[in-house]
Amino acid sequence: MAETVLTNPGQSPARLEGWRGIAADWASDQRAFKNVSWGKAMMWIFLLSDTFIFSCFLLSYMTARMSTTVPWPNPSEVFALNIAGNHIPLILIAIMTFVLISSSGTMAMAVNFGYRRDRVRTAILMLVTAAFGATFVGMQAFEWTKLIMEGVRPWGNPWGAPQFGASFFMITGFHGTHVTFGVIFLIAIARKVLRGDFDVERRGFFTSRKGYYEIVEITGLYWHFVDLVWVFIFAFFYLW
Amino acid sequence: MTNAAVHMEGQLHAPGAVATGAVHAKGQQHPIKLYLVVWGWLFVLSTFSYLVDYFGLHGYLRWSLILLFMMLKAGLIVAVFMHMAWERLALAYAILLPPIAVLVFVSIMVLESEYTHLLRVLFFATPS
Numbered sequence: 001m002a003e004t005v006l007t008n009p010g011q012s013p014a015r016l017e018g019w020r021g022i023a024a025d026w027a028s029d030q031r032a033f034k035n036v037s038w039g040k041a042m043m044w045i046f047l048l049s050d051t052f053i054f055s056c057f058l059l060s061y062m063t064a065r066m067s068t069t070v071p072w073p074n075p076s077e078v079f080a081l082n083i084a085g086n087h088i089p090l091i092l093i094a095i096m097t098f099v100l101i102s103s104s105g106t107m108a109m110a111v112n113f114g115y116r117r118d119r120v121r122t123a124i125l126m127l128v129t130a131a132f133g134a135t136f137v138g139m140q141a142f143e144w145t146k147l148i149m150e151g152v153r154p155w156g157n158p159w160g161a162p163q164f165g166a167s168f169f170m171i172t173g174f175h176g177t178h179v180t181f182g183v184i185f186l187i188a189i190a191r192k193v194l195r196g197d198f199d200v201e202r203r204g205f206f207t208s209r210k211g212y213y214e215i216v217e218i219t220g221l222y223w224h225f226v227d228l229v230w231v232f233i234f235a236f237f238y239l240w
Numbered sequence: 241m242t243n244a245a246v247h248m249e250g251q252l253h254a255p256g257a258v259a260t261g262a263v264h265a266k267g268q269q270h271p272i273k274l275y276l277v278v279w280g281w282l283f284v285l286s287t288f289s290y291l292v293d294y295f296g297l298h299g300y301l302r303w304s305l306i307l308l309f310m311m312l313k314a315g316l317i318v319a320v321f322m323h324m325a326w327e328r329l330a331l332a333y334a335i336l337l338p339p340i341a342v343l344v345f346v347s348i349m350v351l352e353s354e355y356t357h358l359l360r361v362l363f364f365a366t367p368s
Contacts (some may be wrong), residue, residue: 016258032330032334033328033331034328035328036328036331041331044334044335045335048338048339051342052338052339052342055339055342055345059345059346060344062346062349062350062353063349063352063353064282067353067357067360068354068355068360069360069361069364076293089293089294090290090293090294097290098283101282101283101286104277104279104282104317105279107321108275108279108320109272109275111268112269112275114269115267115269164278173251203318214278214298217268217323220321220322221322224321224322225322227317227321228314231310231313231314232310232314234286234289234310235289235307238293239306
């Protein structure tokens, strides 16, 4: 520990007294992420914390499912639909997966066009992404309605282990909320892009800061994360 | 981290450059084709994981396929769509290493739930 104290003895600048000194030290020019703006770094750190939240949900679901002696309802059957007389297992979830992946693709393209300063294409692609997201939430509402009509409740269901309902509503509900906020976020940024805010560096009405096209990438990070979480939910909740 | 990625970073960000609007404006530039290829793969992998359920595969085969497709999809999304492949290692490690703690948590809870299950079978469950 003594070595730590002796490191770079000549470089410590004069320190202010008390709390001002602490604030000055923490606020000085020390950057861990050299080429990443604070906005992007903060979005990544937020996404990391969100990863832990979703991990805890999936873990509690896993623990409930592994420790119960009552048979777990078969997701393949629960989420099956009759389309044109054919009984197709898990088809609704498959369509939802494809809708969300499509939205990730359009989002990636939007980021690309954003950095090329092609504001019309960027805005259109972001709005298409938002439309896919809204479609996803709509299908989820349909799925919830169907299950509730069939008698699924957080405390029980007609097919087996009562924890099924609680896990299902908690996990998909939290994910659906993320998608909904993502859609709002996308529409708000798309409006700014379309208006040319990032070309004229117009100041935001709330923060009074100039915006840059990087916000499109940051929005994209959030959106891809929502898709990423769905990959895990799809694997662990629906395919198990 | 390929050489190409390092080269690209060197181009985009002069050494010691402060993150300003001028730097942001260039940002992450990659060919559109790359995104389309990844997009296509995500569709293919999702179809595969759906087919695992459709054909009703079971046991270790089902699980290894589900986890394989899941990890491939997650990797593609994080590396290409979220541009993690081109970020500096300091950021990549700061974000990608902490979730390892989740894996530790998973192993703890697997042991815990097997123990709970055993107790329930021994003392509570009615034989079916």
